[in-house]
């Protein structure tokens with residue numbers, strides 16, 4: 001059997017999605033090595049979650065760098081030092097530059113709390129609620145230069161009840177995210193993602209488990 005893929009998870013805060021990955025690795029529903037967790041903010045709960053699980057937890061405070069590029073160089077050094085194959089943005093609240101994008105081209109997954117391309121950017125759950133949408137959800141996509149616009153890997157829909165407030169809806173979206181992220185990261189680690197060129201933009205095919213087709217990713 002081939003060696004499990006090595007993950008580098010980037011976080012900025014609570015880390016409930018990181019926890020879903022940690023739990024899935026621990027209970028073997030995700031065949032991956034969690035090589036390193038990197039936070040751009042000190043003292044966040046996500047770092048404590050990593051430490052508790054015995055995973056390398058590194059803080060690289062973005063405020064200590066003069067430019068986004070310099071920060072990204074430090075992140076790439078840390079990812080390479082841990083021989084990371086796939087990078088996962090799990091609540092990582094920083095815009096990244098070509099430094100990171102080129103180092104891990106089509107190897108970075110981002111989790112976003114809406115059904116992209118609807119409601120990109122910050123406060124996506126609040127945006128959906130304020131818009132009066134009847135359905136929202138969450139998306140895992142490959143990270144490219146455009147924010148929240150890379151090829152979609154997986155999505156889950158979450159219905160919005162008439163009486164949902166922001167807190168209730170956020171809870172439902174988070175629950176959906178925890179399942180979706182594990183599923184999408186698993187597909188990436190198992191080499192089941194294939195990027196194909198389309199007429200306007202690239203898209204991702206997720207091959208089923210056990211299929212013969214193997215991705216070039």
Ligand code: GRF
Nearest residue numbers: 014015016017091111112113
């Ligand atoms: C998630 O809703 C994710 O979609 C967004 O930030 C949130 C992070 O939550 N990008 P957590 O830190 O994983 O609990």
